Amino acid sequence: MTPHQVKLVQDSFAKVAPIAPQAATLxxxxxxxxxxxxxxxxxxxxDxxxxxLMSILAVVVNGLDKLDTVLPAASMLAKKHVSYGVEAAHYQPVGGALLWTLERGLGEGWTGEVADxxxxxxxxxxxxxxxxxxPQTKAAE
Known part of the structure; x- marks a missing residue:
């Protein structure tokens, strides 16, 4: 990600944070x-x-400019989710739901550049x- 993209994500998330409970429900x-x-x-x-969800998103978004500090926690979280039955294919609809939610939460602030x-x-x-x-998924590609 470019520094500009990081700033766009962080700035837009700051606008959604005040409506975190509603965003999470969406x-x-x-x-x-x-x-x-x-x-x-x-x-x-x-609940x-x-x-x-919103707490983890805040940590990740605020750490985008220093990913090396976020990745160890993301790794642990990903491995923990396997025990809940999460499969690699589930990440796609999660991403779709996240982007859809942000689009609704940001309204006119959801520009093509922010979406990208x-x-x-x-x-x-x-x-x-x-x-x-x-890791076997990556090896199979």
Whole structure:
């Protein structure tokens, strides 16, 4: 990611952060709509999961300019998600739900440039997490 893309992601996330509870609800509603097969993986308190999502997003977004500090935690998170039944294929609908949520949360602030920056950020991070959690997937490519 370029420094400009990092700034776009960070600035746009700062605009969504004040509506974090609503954004998290939008995200999970959309995720369960486009990937209903993942809903049974969420056995605990969904409100707590929503808080965790927004908290983790904040850490990652704020660490984009120093990825080396974020990647170890992302690796652990990816490996932990395997035990919940998460598969590499699930990252695609999660990304779709995230981008959809951001588009709604940002309204007119969701420009093509912002969308491209978020897509790059998600693609970079999810690709890393998939390679960490499913190393055989990377070897098969």
């Amino acid at each position: 995200f999970y509603d959309r995720l369960f709509e486009i990937a209903p097969q993942v809903k049974p993986m969420f056995k605990g308190d969904l 707590e999961q929503k808080r965790k 920056a978020w897509t790059e950020a998600y693609t970079t991070l999810s690709g890393f997490m998939i390679s960490e959690a499913y």
